Amino acid sequence: MSIPSTLKTRVAVTALALLGASFVGCIYEVGVPADGSKPFAELNPIEGMHNQTSYKDQEAQPVFRDDQAPGMRLPPPKTVPVDGFLRPDQPTPAQSALLENPVPVNAQSLEYGRFLFRTNCVVCHGTEGAGNGPIVESGAYGAPPSLLTDKLRGYEDGRIYHVVTYGQGAMWAYKNNLTEMERWAVINYVRALQRADFPEPIDLDRLRDQ
Known part of the structure; x- marks a missing residue:
């Protein structure tokens, strides 16, 4: 005995309707707000996202x-x-400017400061501190201020220490790259670079005595 095609269609449609109703019933949420206001009902297909x-x-x-x-x-x-x-x-910066450099200026600290400067600073500031390091000359990065300007030479050691420690402008902080004593040693070497181009009277007196 064959089943009429119309009956097959009705059975299929009924089955799909029941399946759809079951699915909607599973994802249709009914609840009462905590404040006791009007109950709500909403379609919630992603239960985990709603009640996370x-x-x-x-x-x-x-x-x-x-x-x-x-x-x-x-x-x-x-x-x-x-x-x-x-x-x-x-x-x-004003508070840091009051700090005194605890690293004495001698051949050992200057040599160590030179090593640290050439390891960490030359890429931007250049070997002489003029702001013409390799990354600047390549055009990949803007030039930093020259360390030889009147403004930078007028900075207290503590003020330079603040810039090295916390960064300034495009320069990032080096407090995690250099220890406190290493930062002060770098500052001693920066002072040596500045005095090489702008010797102080005591430097000229020493040259005359040689």
């Missing part, structure tokens, strides 16, 4: 290996803030 777990800023989260709260996490090492604001533990 929420965490407060200072609440631990298992997504991190140490379960630390996102609002309490420190920034990754060597990252630079993009907002440009001073951090609570960062002194102002």
Whole structure:
């Protein structure tokens, strides 16, 4: 006995309708707001996204290996803030200008400062500090200010230390690349570069005595 094609069609349509109703029933959500207002009903096809777990800023989260709260996490090492604001533990340039260089100026510190300068600074500032390093001459990067200008020669050691430590303008911070003593040694060498082009009276007196 054969089944009429029209009956087959009706059965198929009915089955699809029941299947669709079952699916809609599974994803159709009915609830009552916490404030007791009018109940709601909404289509919610992605249940997990709608009812996902929420965490407060200072609440631990298992997504991190140490379960630390996102609002309490420190920034990754060597990252630079993009907002440009001073951090609570960062002194102002004027405050840093009051610092005194604890590294004595002698042959050893100047040689070490020269090594550090040529390792970290020459690429932009050039071997003589004139702001014509290899990356500048290649055209890939803008020229930094010359370290030999009246303005830079007038900076206190502590003011230069602030720039090296925290960065300024396009120059990034070197506090994670150089230790405190290394930064001061670099400053001693920068002073030597400046005095090579602009000798002070004591330097001229020493030349006359030789």
